[in-house]
Amino acid sequence: MQLLEQFNNREVVMISRSDFLALKTFIMVAEKLNFRAVADKLGISASAVSQQIQGLEERLGLRLLNRTTRSVCLTEEGRVLYLQTAPLLENLADAFMQAHSRSSIVKGNIRIHAFRSAAEMFLDCKVAGFLASxxxxxxxxxxxxxxxxxxxxxxxxxxxxxxxxxxxxxxxPIGERLHQIVVAAPSYLEARGNIKQPEDLSQHNCIGWRWPGKVTPEPWQFSFNGQLKNISVTGNLVVDDRERQYRAAIAGIGVAQVTAERVSVHLDSGALHRVLEAWESQFDGYYLCWIVGKAISPAMRAFIDWLRNG
Structure with a gap:
């Protein structure tokens, strides 16, 4: 209550539109120390930028910039004003954008393509919250x-x-890098023996995976002492669906190379056992993509922000 009374008793000073624009221009000049660069960014002349700064200095009764024909630098008063106002304008812009993204004008259609594993990791748990908002x-x-x-x-x-x-x-980028591991069911390893190095895979039934529409299975990738090694594997089952691959491994059909993030529950339960841990590799994870130069609608922007920060 005391704070409210103090606020109500304070004299409120309203900043005019021209002063606000001049202040924004001053902050840009303070950051670039170049009138021409600011003028080009604003689409006005360098003399117009100079006039805005001069008018602001006159209204404040302070010299904010020292100018010569060759350089521009902040005065002490200009430095203080910049440090006080630049964060405020940045926060104001962020608040405005956040309010804009929450407003009712965020509407329309978004057509999204996603890998199955990406949908499981990032969309299944977030789409409901996004559509509710x-x-x-x-x-x-x-x-x-x-x-x-x-x-x-x-x-x-x-x-x-x-x-x-x-x-x-x-x-x-969305999320972290992925961790690639080799797994098999305990029953398979009991019957066929443990796997101590990647070359041992030639003696095992490996469940292959190929890109949809492709014929040849992908080689398995390993890393040791910073060196990457690709190994072609063979087996009596090849799939184009990562879930079918690790479920076949759980069923005891053979060995599979999958991402640790995808099968963490089955590792914890003991349904799958991890092998070749010394040769495990990491690779780039998932990315949210759109065409270069595409106009970002408010709905798209809201979804991008939601997926990155939600």
């Missing part, structure tokens, strides 16, 4: 492990592995 947004979600052509498929966003990024995409 933005009920006017409609999401059309396509799930498969075939890297989609965003232009041809008319997708707004794609959630995919870093190893299949295209040059024409903006790519924002």
């Amino acid at each position: 933005f009920p006017d947004v409609h999401i059309d979600l396509t799930i498969n492990d075939c890297p989609a052509d965003l232009m041809a498929g008319r997708f707004d966003l794609s959630l995919r592995l870093g190893e299949v990024l295209d040059p024409g995409l903006v790519a924002v």
Whole structure:
């Protein structure tokens, strides 16, 4: 109550629109120390920038900048004003953007393509919360492990592995790097023996995985002393679905190379046993992507922020 009375008794000084614009210009000049660069960014002349700063100095009764024909530098008063006001304007801009993203104008359709594993890790647990916060947004979600052509498929966003990024995409990392491990069911290892080094895989039934639409299974990748090694494996089962791969391993069919994040529950329960731990490798995880130069709608921006920060 005392704070409220103090606030009500204070004299409120309103800043005019011209002073606010001049203050923004001053902050830009203080950061760049170059009138021409600021003028180019604002799309006005250097003399107009100079006039804004001069007018602000006159209204404040302070010299904020020392100017010569060759350089611009802050005065002590200018330095203090910059340190006091720059964070305020930045916070104001952030607050405005956050309010904008929560407003009712966030509406429209978002077409999203996602790898199955990415959908399990990032979308299944978040889409409900996003749609509850933005009920006017409609999401059309396509799930498969075939890297989609965003232009041809008319997708707004794609959630995919870093190893299949295209040059024409903006790519924002989501989550951590992935940890690749080799697993097998305890019953399989009891029957066939343990696996001590990658070369031993030639004596085991390896459950292969291939990209959807491809014929040849992917080689398995290992790392030892910082060196990467690819090994071609063989077996009597090849799949194009990572879930089918690790479930086949749980069933005791053979050995599988999967991401630790995907099978952590089955490792904890003992359904799968980890082998070749000294040769495990890491690789780039998932990225949220869109076409370079694509206009970002408020709905897309809200979804991108939600997925990155939610």
